[in-house]
Amino acid sequence: xxxxKKKRFYIRTAxxxxxxxxxxxxxxxxxxxxxxxxxxxxxxxxDFALVDLEGNEHRLSDYKGEGVFLNFWGTWCKPCxxxxxxxxxxxxxxxxxxxxxxxxxIGESQLKVNSFKNSHGLTFPIAIDQNKSVMQxxxxxxxxxxxxxxxxxxxxxxxxxxxTEQDIADFMEQIKPS
Amino acid sequence: xxxxxxxxGNVNPAGTLLCESCGRPLNKxxxxxxxxxxxxxxxARRSQTYNKTIIDKVWNFFSSVKVGVWLxxxxxxxxxxxxILPQVFYVPATTEEDxxxxxxxxxxxxxxxxxxxxxxxxxxxxxxxxxIGMLGISLIIASxxxxxxxxxxxxxxxxxxxxxxxKRQRIYGIGNIENGEESIKKAEEKLKxxxxxxxREGNALLAERGRFSRWGPxxxxxxxxxxxxxxxxxxxxxxxxxxxxxxxxGETLYIPKTEGYFLESKxxxxxxxxxxxxxxxxxxxxxxxxxxxxxxxxxxxxxxxPEGAVAGHLDDLTFEKEAAIQVNxxxxxxxxxxxxxxxxxxxxASMTFQLQDKETAESFxxxxxxxxxPKPVYELSEDAKVExxxxxxxxxxxxxxxxxxxxxxxxxxxxxxxMYTPEFPKGETSFVMIKETLEPxxxxxxxxxxxxxxxxxxxxxxxxxxxxxxxxxxxxVIFMIGVAQGSYWNHxxxxxxxxxxxxxxxxxxxxxxxxxxxxxxxxxxxxxxxPKYEDQQDEDSKAEKEEGV
Numbered sequence: 001x002x003x004x005k006k007k008r009f010y011i012r013t014a015x016x017x018x019x020x021x022x023x024x025x026x027x028x029x030x031x032x033x034x035x036x037x038x039x040x041x042x043x044x045x046x047d048f049a050l051v052d053l054e055g056n057e058h059r060l061s062d063y064k065g066e067g068v069f070l071n072f073w074g075t076w077c078k079p080c081x082x083x084x085x086x087x088x089x090x091x092x093x094x095x096x097x098x099x100x101x102x103x104x105x106i107g108e109s110q111l112k113v114n115s116f117k118n119s120h121g122l123t124f125p126i127a128i129d130q131n132k133s134v135m136q137x138x139x140x141x142x143x144x145x146x147x148x149x150x151x152x153x154x155x156x157x158x159x160x161x162x163x164t165e166q167d168i169a170d171f172m173e174q175i176k177p178s
Numbered sequence: 179x180x181x182x183x184x185x186x187g188n189v190n191p192a193g194t195l196l197c198e199s200c201g202r203p204l205n206k207x208x209x210x211x212x213x214x215x216x217x218x219x220x221x222a223r224r225s226q227t228y229n230k231t232i233i234d235k236v237w238n239f240f241s242s243v244k245v246g247v248w249l250x251x252x253x254x255x256x257x258x259x260x261x262i263l264p265q266v267f268y269v270p271a272t273t274e275e276d277x278x279x280x281x282x283x284x285x286x287x288x289x290x291x292x293x294x295x296x297x298x299x300x301x302x303x304x305x306x307x308x309x310i311g312m313l314g315i316s317l318i319i320a321s322x323x324x325x326x327x328x329x330x331x332x333x334x335x336x337x338x339x340x341x342x343x344x345k346r347q348r349i350y351g352i353g354n355i356e357n358g359e360e361s362i363k364k365a366e367e368k369l370k371x372x373x374x375x376x377x378r379e380g381n382a383l384l385a386e387r388g389r390f391s392r393w394g395p396x397x398x399x400x401x402x403x404x405x406x407x408x409x410x411x412x413x414x415x416x417x418x419x420x421x422x423x424x425x426x427x428g429e430t431l432y433i434p435k436t437e438g439y440f441l442e443s444k445x446x447x448x449x450x451x452x453x454x455x456x457x458x459x460x461x462x463x464x465x466x467x468x469x470x471x472x473x474x475x476x477x478x479x480x481x482x483x484p485e486g487a488v489a490g491h492l493d494d495l496t497f498e499k500e501a502a503i504q505v506n507x508x509x510x511x512x513x514x515x516x517x518x519x520x521x522x523x524x525x526x527a528s529m530t531f532q533l534q535d536k537e538t539a540e541s542f543x544x545x546x547x548x549x550x551x552p553k554p555v556y557e558l559s560e561d562a563k564v565e566x567x568x569x570x571x572x573x574x575x576x577x578x579x580x581x582x583x584x585x586x587x588x589x590x591x592x593x594x595x596x597m598y599t600p601e602f603p604k605g606e607t608s609f610v611m612i613k614e615t616l617e618p619x620x621x622x623x624x625x626x627x628x629x630x631x632x633x634x635x636x637x638x639x640x641x642x643x644x645x646x647x648x649x650x651x652x653x654x655v656i657f658m659i660g661v662a663q664g665s666y667w668n669h670x671x672x673x674x675x676x677x678x679x680x681x682x683x684x685x686x687x688x689x690x691x692x693x694x695x696x697x698x699x700x701x702x703x704x705x706x707x708x709p710k711y712e713d714q715q716d717e718d719s720k721a722e723k724e725e726g727v
Contacts, residue, residue: 005230009231009233009234012233012234012237013233015318015319015322016233016236016237016315019311019314019315019318020315022311022410023307023308023311023312023314023315023410025413026307026311026410026413027304027307027308027311029413029414030302030307030413031302031303031304046488046489047488047489048488048489048490049488049489049490050490059488060488061488074586075583075586076571076572076583076584076585076586106586107586108586109550109551109552109569110551111551111552111553111554111566111568111569112552112568112569112571112586114554115567115568115569119568129490131430131431131432131440132431132432133431133432133440133489133490134489134490136432136434136435136489137489142273
C-alpha cells in the first residue's frame with residue numbers, strides 16, 4: 001500500500017513536471033522571440049564577411065581573440081549620425097588595445113555612404129550590407145543597434161539606440177581582451 | 179484510505195462505488211439508490227479519493243471536469259476580447275511609441291487602455307498561452323484519471339454479476355421462467371447472430387458489443403493534445419517561419435531565415451481584366467469600380483550561396499531556379515514557400531537629366547542616375563561632366579543649412595552636383611530636386627534639365643515554413659476518429675442470469691441510444707422465453723408525473 005502510494009506520487013510528479021517544463025519553455029520562447037528575435041546576449045555571434053569602403057575584407061571570425069564593436073546604421077538615421085564622431089574617437093583609443101570597430105550600413109549606395117563618411121570625417125572601417133543578409137542574421141530592428149562581441153566570439157551585449165561617448169568607452173573597455 | 183474488499187472476494191481500489199468484478203454496491207449511498215450511475219462503471223476516479231500531498235492537490239485540480247470547462251470559458255472570453263480591436267500585428271507601426279500613438283489616435287481612450295493592458299498583443303501574452311497550457315494539462319490529466327480506471331473495470335468485469343447490481347440497472351426484469359437454462363441458451367445463439375460478444379459463466383450470460391466506443395472521448399482528447407503539441411513546436415527554432423520581405427525589380431536580397439538562399443526579382447506584373455475579354459463576368463463590376471485585378475505576379479530567380487558561406491557577399495551565388503510567384507502559387511524550396519502578398523507600383527528607379535546652357539538651351543549630353551546606386555561622376559564628353567557630391571533619397575528640407583533625408587527610399591530624390599563645362603572647368607554647384615533647383619554658391623550659367631524618369635515595382639513577399647502542419651493534420655484526424663467512435667457506436671451490454679431460486683433476471687445498459695438496446699432485447703425475447711423488462715428510469719418519470727411533481 002505504502003509502496004503504491006509512493007509510486008503514484010512519483011508518477012504524478014513526473015507527469016506534472018514534464019508538462020510544466022514544456023509549457024514554461026513554450027511561453028518563455030514565445031515571449032522572448034518577439035522582443036529580441038533569435039539572438040540573445042551570450043549567443044555566438046553569427047559570422048559574416050563584408051568588404052569595407054577601402055576594399056578590405058572583414059570577416060568576423062578573423063577577429064577571434066579581439067573584441068568587436070559592431071554598429072549597424074543608416075545615413076538617414078539621426079541618432080546614428082550623432083554617435084558616430086564619438087565612436088571614431090574611441091576607435092582610436094581602443095584599436096591598439098584589441099578592440100575592432102566595424103560599422104555596417106544597411107543597403108545604401110556607395111556614393112551616399114562615402115559622402116557621409118567624408119563629411120563626418122570618419123576613419124573606422126565602414127562596410128555596406130548590400131543584400132541585407134548580415135542585417136537579417138543579426139535581426140536588426142531599430143537603428144542604430146550595436147553588438148558588443150567579446151574575444152570568444154560571443155555576444156556580450158546588444159545596445160539598441162543612441163550611445164554617449166562615455167557609454168561607448170565603457171562598452172569598448174568591457175570587450176577588451178585581457 | 180484502504181482498499182475495499184467485496185463480499186465476492188475482489189479487492190477494489192479505495193473510492194470504488196461498484197465492485198469491479200461482481201457489481202455489488204460498495205457503500206451505503208450507492209446501495210440506497212434505485213439506479214446505479216454507470217458513467218465510469220462505478221470505478222474510483224483516483225482524483226476524488228486521494229488528497230494528501232500538494233502534488234495530489236494539483237493533480238486533482240486539473241483532473242476536474244469543472245476546472246476544464248472553466249478554462250475553456252476563460253479562453254473563449256479572452257480570445258474574443260482580442261478581436262475587439264486589431265492586434266499589434268496588423269497595426270501599421272513598428273516602434274512602441276508609434277503603436278501606442280496609433281491606438282490612441284484611432285480608438286481614443288479605449289484604445290489607449292486596450293494597449294496599456296496588453297490586450298493589443300493578447301494571443302502572444304504569457305497569461306493567454308498559460309491558459310492554453312493549463313487546458314492542455316487538464317486534458318491530459320482528466321483523461322488519464324478516467325480512462326485508466328474505466329479500462330481496468332471493464333477488463334475485470336465478471337460475466338456473473340451480483341443481483342444487487344442487476345436490479346439497479348435502468349433496464350431490468352425478473353420472473354419465473356420454465357426451462358430457464360434452455361431460454362438462456364437460445365438467447366445466447368440469437369445474441370451471437372446480432373454480433374454481440376457473448377460470454378457464459380454457469381447460469382450467467384453477458385452479451386457485449388461496441389465497447390471501443392467508450393474510448394472515443396479519450397482518442398478525441400489525444401488528438402487535441404497532439405494538436406496543442408504541434409502548436410507548441412512552433413516556438414522551437416526551425417519549425418516555423420513567417421517573415422515578410424520587400425523586393426524591388428532588379429534587386430537581389432537574402433531570404434530571411436533560410437540557409438543561404440537569395441531571391442532576385444526580374445519583374446512584377448499587375449494585370450487587370452479588360453472589358454472586351456470579360457464583359458459577361460466582370461462587365462458590371464468594371465463599370466462600377468473601374469478595375470478588376472486579374473493577376474499579381476513576381477518573376478523571380480532563386481540563387482543559393484556556396485555551402486557553409488557566411489552572410490555578406492553577393493558573389494559566387496549559384497542559380498537554383500526561375501519561377502513565377504502568383505497569388506496562392508508560391509515558390510517552393512527546402513520546406514520554404516514564398517508567397518505573393520503585396521506590392522507597390524512605380525517606385526522611382528532612375529532619373530535622366532540633360533546638362534544645358536540656361537539661355538541657349540544648348541545640350542552637353544544626357545545621363546541617367548540609378549537611384550539605388552548613383553555614380554560619383556558622369557562623363558558627358560571630353561570637357562563636360564557632372565559630379566554627384568551628395569545624394570538625398572527622401573529629401574525633406576534643410577536643417578541649419580544641411581539637407582535632410584528621412585529614409586533610404588527614393589521618394590523625393592535630391593542631388594548636390596557640380597557641373598563642369600568648357601567655360602567653367604572648376605565647376606558650378608547646384609542642388610537639384612524634383613521640379614526645383616537651388617544654386618547655393620551664386621547664379622549658374624548651366625543647369626541640369628530633367629528629362630525623364632523610370633520606375634520599378636516592389637513585390638511584398640511572405641516567406642513561410644511550417645513543419646508542424648503534418649502534426650496538426652494528424653491531430654485533427656485523430657480528433658475526428660475519436661468523435662466518430664464515440665458518436666456512431668454505442669457500448670451495449672445485456673446480462674441474463676438464472677438465480678439460485680430459479681428466477682431469471684434480465685438487465686441491460688448502454689451509454690447512449692436506449693431505444694436500440696430495447697429493440698435488441700425485444701428481438702432476443704422473440705426467440706427466447708425471457709421475463710418482461712421495464713425501463714426503470716421511464717417508470718420513475720411516469721411516477722413523478724402521476725404524483726404531479
